[in-house]
Amino acid sequence: xxxxxxxxxxxxxxxxxxxVLNCSFTDSAIYNLQWFxxxxxxxxxxxxxxxxxxxxxxxxxxxxxxDKSSGxxxxxxxxxxxxxxxxxxxxxxxxNYQLIWGAGTKLIIKP
Amino acid sequence: SAVISQKPSRDICQRGTSLTIQCQVxxxxxxxxxxxxxxxQSLTLIATANQxxxxxxxxxxxxxxxxxxxxxxxxxxxxxxxxxxxxxSIYLCSVxxxxxxxxxxxxxxxxxxxxx
Numbered sequence: 001x002x003x004x005x006x007x008x009x010x011x012x013x014x015x016x017x018x019x020v021l022n023c024s025f026t027d028s029a030i031y032n033l034q035w036f037x038x039x040x041x042x043x044x045x046x047x048x049x050x051x052x053x054x055x056x057x058x059x060x061x062x063x064x065x066x067d068k069s070s071g072x073x074x075x076x077x078x079x080x081x082x083x084x085x086x087x088x089x090x091x092x093x094x095x096n097y098q099l100i101w102g103a104g105t106k107l108i109i110k111p
Numbered sequence: 112s113a114v115i116s117q118k119p120s121r122d123i124c125q126r127g128t129s130l131t132i133q134c135q136v137x138x139x140x141x142x143x144x145x146x147x148x149x150x151x152q153s154l155t156l157i158a159t160a161n162q163x164x165x166x167x168x169x170x171x172x173x174x175x176x177x178x179x180x181x182x183x184x185x186x187x188x189x190x191x192x193x194x195x196x197x198x199x200s201i202y203l204c205s206v207x208x209x210x211x212x213x214x215x216x217x218x219x220x221x222x223x224x225x226x227x
Contacts, residue, residue: 034216043115043203044218089153098169099216101153
């Protein structure tokens with residue numbers, strides 16, 4: 001059974017720092033992995049999607065990596081800003097359409 | 112990507128009542144999903160809303176409790192029936208786009224329900 005774990009559960013860093021959020025999964029047989037952010041009172045925003053054949057994806061200050069063999073993905077945020085404060089969710093997609101979700105990392109960027 | 116409008120955005124409900132959540136998409140989509148996010152927890156898939164046929168429910172969710180309609184490719188409703196405080200959650204509508212209709216998921220803003 002696929003399980004997704006995100007560590008840490010919460011993280012607070014000063015503005016300007018680079019940071020890494022971690023996501024691990026137990027079954028390497030995945031179709032893709034997706035990172036989302038969730039803001040209070042708002043829906044989920046898809047940040048990056050990495051296909052199983054890819055190693056990383058980049059969008060602006062965000063870089064997501066995928067290592068299927070070790071069951072790990074990281075989300076790297078460069079030069080963090082207060083607007084980056086949100087909960088970041090990792091989800092893996094097995095061979096069917098369903099996503100398996102991590103519990104999220106709550107990120108606070110202090111001005 | 113598709114734009115999803117969900118309503119109500121939040122509601123406070125009495126025990127034993129039912130509430131219907133609406134999800135409107137600005138384009139036709141093949142796959143529509145309903146998720147629940149209980150306080151402090153991650154998302155759980157309730158069901159896949161199928162156009163023109165009965166929804167496909169995940170383990171632990173039943174049609175009598177969470178009836179779903181999907182009359183066309185841009186609209187779906189989820190009803191939370193006979194609510195109890197344990198149903199207090201955020202309910203999210205999601206659509207799948209891309210290969211096989213579920214490659215990329217887009218979410219609505221969610222409906223936050225509080226059951227007293």
